[in-house]
Amino acid sequence: MFWNDFLESFRQAISYGLEIIAIPVLIYFVITNTSLMLLIGVAAWGFSGEQRRKDFAGREQTMTSQLIQGVSIVVPSYNEEAVIVTSVQAMLSLEYPRHEVIVVDDGSTDGMFEKLLEAFDLVRVERELPSDIPTRGAIIDVHIPRNGRTRLVVVRKENTGKTDSVSVGINAAVEPLVVCVDADSILDPSALIVVTKPFADDPIRVVATGGVIRAENGCKVVAGRIVEVNLDKHWIVRIQAVEYLRAFLFGRAGWSGFGALILISGAFAVFRRDVLVEVGGLDPDSIGEDFEIVMRIHRFMIDNDRDYRVQFVAEPVSWTEVPVSTKVLRAQRKRWHRGLWETLWKYRGMLFNPRYGRVGLVALPYFWLFELIAPLVEIFGPVIIILGLLLEVTSANFVLMFMAVAYGYAILVTLFALAMEELTFHKYSRWSELGALLVASVLENVGYRQVTAWWRLEGWWASLRGKKQVWGTMTRQGFDD
Amino acid sequence: MSVGRLLQITLAVVGTLCLLAIATIVIAKNHRRRAGDKSRYLLSVYRNELLAIASDEDEEGEAKQVLFAVPVPIWERLRPSVIAFLSKVRGTAAEDLSDLLRSRGEIERATEMLTSRSGVVRARGAYLLGLVRDRNLAALLIPLLADRDADVRLVAARSLGVIGATQAADGILQALRTSRGRRGLPAWVAVDALLGMGVEIAPAIENGLTSDYAAVRNVCAQVAGHGTIFSAAPRLSILLATAKEGEVRVSAARALGRVGGANEAIALARYTNSSEGAELRRACAVALGELGRQESLDTLVALLGDDDRRLAQLAASSLIQFGEVGIAKLVAVAVDSSPSARAAQGALDLAKLRGQITTDAVDS
Numbered sequence: 001m002f003w004n005d006f007l008e009s010f011r012q013a014i015s016y017g018l019e020i021i022a023i024p025v026l027i028y029f030v031i032t033n034t035s036l037m038l039l040i041g042v043a044a045w046g047f048s049g050e051q052r053r054k055d056f057a058g059r060e061q062t063m064t065s066q067l068i069q070g071v072s073i074v075v076p077s078y079n080e081e082a083v084i085v086t087s088v089q090a091m092l093s094l095e096y097p098r099h100e101v102i103v104v105d106d107g108s109t110d111g112m113f114e115k116l117l118e119a120f121d122l123v124r125v126e127r128e129l130p131s132d133i134p135t136r137g138a139i140i141d142v143h144i145p146r147n148g149r150t151r152l153v154v155v156r157k158e159n160t161g162k163t164d165s166v167s168v169g170i171n172a173a174v175e176p177l178v179v180c181v182d183a184d185s186i187l188d189p190s191a192l193i194v195v196t197k198p199f200a201d202d203p204i205r206v207v208a209t210g211g212v213i214r215a216e217n218g219c220k221v222v223a224g225r226i227v228e229v230n231l232d233k234h235w236i237v238r239i240q241a242v243e244y245l246r247a248f249l250f251g252r253a254g255w256s257g258f259g260a261l262i263l264i265s266g267a268f269a270v271f272r273r274d275v276l277v278e279v280g281g282l283d284p285d286s287i288g289e290d291f292e293i294v295m296r297i298h299r300f301m302i303d304n305d306r307d308y309r310v311q312f313v314a315e316p317v318s319w320t321e322v323p324v325s326t327k328v329l330r331a332q333r334k335r336w337h338r339g340l341w342e343t344l345w346k347y348r349g350m351l352f353n354p355r356y357g358r359v360g361l362v363a364l365p366y367f368w369l370f371e372l373i374a375p376l377v378e379i380f381g382p383v384i385i386i387l388g389l390l391l392e393v394t395s396a397n398f399v400l401m402f403m404a405v406a407y408g409y410a411i412l413v414t415l416f417a418l419a420m421e422e423l424t425f426h427k428y429s430r431w432s433e434l435g436a437l438l439v440a441s442v443l444e445n446v447g448y449r450q451v452t453a454w455w456r457l458e459g460w461w462a463s464l465r466g467k468k469q470v471w472g473t474m475t476r477q478g479f480d481d
Numbered sequence: 482m483s484v485g486r487l488l489q490i491t492l493a494v495v496g497t498l499c500l501l502a503i504a505t506i507v508i509a510k511n512h513r514r515r516a517g518d519k520s521r522y523l524l525s526v527y528r529n530e531l532l533a534i535a536s537d538e539d540e541e542g543e544a545k546q547v548l549f550a551v552p553v554p555i556w557e558r559l560r561p562s563v564i565a566f567l568s569k570v571r572g573t574a575a576e577d578l579s580d581l582l583r584s585r586g587e588i589e590r591a592t593e594m595l596t597s598r599s600g601v602v603r604a605r606g607a608y609l610l611g612l613v614r615d616r617n618l619a620a621l622l623i624p625l626l627a628d629r630d631a632d633v634r635l636v637a638a639r640s641l642g643v644i645g646a647t648q649a650a651d652g653i654l655q656a657l658r659t660s661r662g663r664r665g666l667p668a669w670v671a672v673d674a675l676l677g678m679g680v681e682i683a684p685a686i687e688n689g690l691t692s693d694y695a696a697v698r699n700v701c702a703q704v705a706g707h708g709t710i711f712s713a714a715p716r717l718s719i720l721l722a723t724a725k726e727g728e729v730r731v732s733a734a735r736a737l738g739r740v741g742g743a744n745e746a747i748a749l750a751r752y753t754n755s756s757e758g759a760e761l762r763r764a765c766a767v768a769l770g771e772l773g774r775q776e777s778l779d780t781l782v783a784l785l786g787d788d789d790r791r792l793a794q795l796a797a798s799s800l801i802q803f804g805e806v807g808i809a810k811l812v813a814v815a816v817d818s819s820p821s822a823r824a825a826q827g828a829l830d831l832a833k834l835r836g837q838i839t840t841d842a843v844d845s
Contacts (some may be wrong), residue, residue, distance in 0.1 A: 005543060014669040045720075049601075052601045053601060053604070053632060055561075055564070055608065056604050056605060056607075056608035056632075056636050058635075058636075058639060058670075060568055060569065061670075061673060065673050066707065067668075067669040067672050067703065067707070068669060076779060123834065125827060125831065125834075126823055126826040126830055127794075127827045127830075128790050128793075128794070128820075128823050128824065128827060129790075130789075130790040130791050131790075132791075144831070144834070145834075146834055147834065147835075148831055148832075148833075148834030148835035148836070149835060155633045174791070199637075200667060200669055201667045202667065203667070203668065203669075225669045274627065279555060308516070383769060395484060395730075397484045397488050398484050400488055401487060401488040401491060402490045403494065403497055404488065404492050405491060408491075408492070408495040408496075408499075409495055411499060412495055412502065413496050413498050414501050415499055415502035415503060415506070418502070418506055419502045419505045419506045419509070422505070422506045422509045422510055423505070423509050426509075426510070431510070434506065434507075434510060438503065438506075
């Protein structure tokens with residue numbers, strides 16, 4: 001008797017809940033997928049224009065010009081013994097007329113510094129670092145190569161975290177543009193020329209650019225350079241490759257084309273050094289420091305009535321190792337979502353504020369509604385709808401309709417992104433890889449998406465509870481075969 | 482409409498679009514592969530001839546004759562490679578490749594492209610005309626400096642610089658102006674183009690230094706410095722003293738480091754004063770090092786203790802450029818742990834590593 005009453009009440013509750021949320025959830029998925037489709041369309045339009053202009057883009061002139069702005073590549077590093085020497089060698093040999101590499105050793109406990117010392121014949125020098133940006137960790141010493149001409153600076157400091165290390169690197173930088181890259185990132189040889197081109201073309205207005213990140217796993221790497229692009233054999237990596245393509249390449253390019261790019265990846269970002277100093281540098285307490293700094297730049301520029309641009313550059317790219325284990329992937333997604341929430345909350349004053357133009361009226365509401373809240377809807381929407389089916393308060397047709405809109409449409413969006421990739425950059429050359437990407441775009445919606453949504457909720461919840469955030473560790477395999 | 486009917490329509494639309502997307506991917510990949518294979522094959526047939534011309538080893542002109550005679554469909558595939566080579570070579574090789582393009586009617590084609598409705602096509606035409614480095618073509622390119630498309634203006638400026646068309650100097654300076662939503666040329670593109678024209682454009686640069694438009698003054702200051710136009714020094718001094726825009730003053734200071742004399746050194750020393758902006762002070766400190774005038778020594782030594790530590794480092798580096806006398810000053814300062822001493826010691830360390838000074842010089 002009790003059980004029947006409970007079941008009836010539960011059925012009524014679900015029925016009532018479904019009446020309220022079924023259609024809004026359906027509409028939510030339609031809008032999410034349609035907006036992604038639109039962003040991909042905007043990005044593809046921009047890419048096709050860039051491809052047509054490639055022949056006369058003037059890369060040769062950039063390489064030979066004595067007037068191009070110099071670049072300081074800041075590489076925050078902690079226990080990167082396996083990759084650091086190859087990585088620094090590759091960065092020093094990037095195609096660019098004037099660039100330096102600044103490695104900030106964040107109190108590594110492995111043999112990273114010794115490897116650098118030996119490989120580059122480093123000597124300690126008396127070099128003061130300006131305090132343009134406040135930093136926390138005390139500087140231990142500064143080293144440069146013995147020949148005094150190789151433009152490498154190694155700064156050793158106390159362990160205070162990645163963000164503080166980047167700030168130390170910015171202080172040490174002597175060039176007007178600062179590129180932040182991870183130690184395990186592999187840059188295409190012409191990456192600097194292309195990612196800094198917007199600064200050369202519009203030096204007054206462009207304040208930051210972000211380059212595209214792709215999955216390095218599976219690629220053939222020789223001497224810190226990608227010589228053959230391959231798709232990794234792990235499905236978890238293949239799915240991330242598809243995800244990066246849709247969200248990081250086309251999503252961000254779309255926002256950039258729309259003039260409201262609010263997130264560029266810290267793994268490959270370029271900033272005007274003077275602007276970084278003006279806004280006070282990176283926030284060492286933020287877990288989403290790359291998102292936070294771009295938001296701060298937007299607010300600063302608009303508050304000071306400055307004409308400015310933040311731009312995304314789609315090619316060439318930075319290649320980075322994406323997580324292969326669910327443990328690392330979980331930590332990464334928790335951190336990302338936590339960073340998203342904390343930054344959106346910090347800049348909530350810009351939300352729907354007409355003073356902030358497209359950023360305040362379009363990009364931020366979108367990120368609140370379709371990025372932050374997305375995992376909630378992704379998890380609870382399907383759960384309630386399936387419960388409704390089990391309790392016979394909704395029809396099978398409606399559930400199928402939901403699946404078609406939520407997942408079928410999502411697969412279509414990914415296929416659309418893959419088609420655009422094939423028409424523009426076509427990085428993956430084999431038919432087998434193409435087939436794997438097509439399968440991955442379906443598999444992404446079966447389990448992966450729901451699990452990552454749960455992890456994202458965990459990150460959000462941890463932040464709301466005020467739990468201390470720690471950076472996860474990622475075991476590096478090293479580059480060379 | 483019932484849910485069932487709506488479901489059918491949704492599934493049909495999503496399914497059809499998915500299939501279309503997959504078909505697009507497959508067709509695009511297949512087409513690209515086949516086109517690539519064909520181009521590679523054709524290039525492999527003519528690769529030796531093309532390389533012989535590009536590396537200036539076609540002494541008998543045999544390779545040129547072969548390429549002059551290739552059928553039109555093959556030429557269409559070869560053309561991008563010829564153009565790509567032309568942008569990388571100079572001298573006889575460039576002339577031969579230009580002759581090849583001329584003989585295939587590419588110059589006429591590029592000239593026709595300049596009147597196309599498409600900005601991309603106009604820019605392509607302007608690019609090709611620049612690559613062949615024919616001064617007679619400059620007249621065709623100059624009007625493009627006022628084109629409605631920013632890319633076309635940019636490519637035209639570059640091409641005119643490559644050609645060395647001195648008559649285009651005024652047009653390039655004019656193209657720097659932003660008006661009615663039309664963005665001016667990027668400064669570095671204009672400077673590069675103007676530098677390609679040589680010292681003949683000195684009068685235009687000197688006039689530009691008094692322009693009412695800041696971007697023009699800025700570019701002219703940079704050209705005067707990099708192009709070592711000594712006659713521009715008096716006007717650069719005026720610009721340094723009177724320009725309202727910080728960027729223009731910085732450019733003037735940098736230029737004076739290359740073309741200035743005793744009077745300019747005094748002016749530069751004055752603008753290292755702490756009341757000036759950081760960028761200007763730093764530019765002046767570097768310029769003083771480049772000028773190497775003895776009367777600047779004390780100014781630079783004083784800057785070693787400045788609160789702006791980057792300025793102190795630059796002042797120390799400038800003192801190294803003075804040679805023995807500057808090094809002696811640094812050695813005299815580098816005796817304790819004061820900020821001045823640290824900046825001096827840093828510069829001495831670096832100079833020693835670079836072999837600019839010997840350990841003995843420091844010790845003595």
